[in-house]
Amino acid sequence: MLRFEVAISCLNEDIFKIQNNFKNIFNMLNIFIHVIHQVNDNCDYNDVINLLSANSNLRYSRLDRLGLPLSRNFALENCSADLLIPTDSDVVLFYEEFEKISSIFENNSEIDYVTLESFYDPEKLQPRRSFKDTDFTHTKRSLLSVSSIEIVIKVKSFKETKTHWDLDFGLGAKFSGGLETVMLQNAYSNNLQGKFFPIPLSYHRELSTGTEINLRRVFIRSAVFEKIFGKNKGKFLSLLFHVKNFNKFKSLGAMNLIKTIMSNKHI
Structure with missing residues (x-):
């Protein structure tokens, strides 16, 4: 299996959600966790940082500058794994699908990123939006509907083409939305190939701010x-x-x- 890195962006006390939401991938081989903690309060987070850092596959980074695009770019720039899953502290991943996701990249060298399914529930009964039943190659139009918790990217491709998250879009930025939409359009403009596959990646119980x-x-x-x-x-x-x-x-x-x-x- 290819090496995954799960980059978890969190702000202040949101770091406390990680212990419960990502415990299913703690100490796992070929899955690395990077906690990117943006802090702008005076709280002491040492206890939870020490608790999380006890996991052999987890590293912690603190950023004093705010903004979700900054966090995402920091994750990409410091990622040494093959595949990066950018996510948030209140999301839960279906890690049992990682082998299948890895196989897609291994068997399709032309693919630079994939988008997958997201749900409101762990039983995978309530999709967060309408998904197709078959895989397809993304177009400029299809990328407009992709959510931030549905993406897996090939790190080498994004680094080589200098495809990053736009600092003007996303929570904490000038425009508090459009984070992944604008980034994926940049990927499209840089001739990176993306495909959708009907494979569950994550669930998140809360409604998207975009709704x-x-x-x-x-x-x-x-x-x-x-x-x-x-x-x-x-x-x-x-x-x-x-x-x-x-x-x-x-x-x-x-x-x-x-x-x-x-x-x-x-x-």
Whole structure:
């Protein structure tokens, strides 16, 4: 099996979630854990750090600068494994699928990253969104719907092409969403090949922040469109998206939607 690194981003007290959520991969061969702990409070975390560090396959890094894209980039830059799974402290991974994931990369050398299935429950009965039953090669359009907890990347490919997470997108950044969407579009532009496979990777009980219905989310989504497609085309596609899904957003008001989408403050 190829070597995996699970890079867990956490802020302040979120580090306490790791002991329970990732205990199924502690001390396992070929699976390394990198805890990237961003701290901006005065709490003492030494006890939990020592507890976690007792695991033979875990290392701890503290970052005093905030922002999820910073954490993700730090994980990639310091990863020496073959495959990287970027994730968060409140996510649980289906480690029993790792052998299957490894085989995909071993048998398909042209693949640089895969996206997989995510669920709301450990029984895998409630998918977080609609997934296809068969594998497919990603397009610019299909990458728009990928979640941050569905990705496994080939470290060598991303390092060689200098594909990183954009520092303007993600929690703690200028725009608090679009983290993986923008990164995967960068990968696509760098000619990295990605495929989807109907294999469970993780579960996360909480709703994604991207599902919130408010003008701030509309603003962030429009910024993502502009980053990917350019200012004018991005505004048009954002407007088209919100018109097609108007029943979902009509409580915000049509004029408010248009003003938010057409704002010049995105990029």
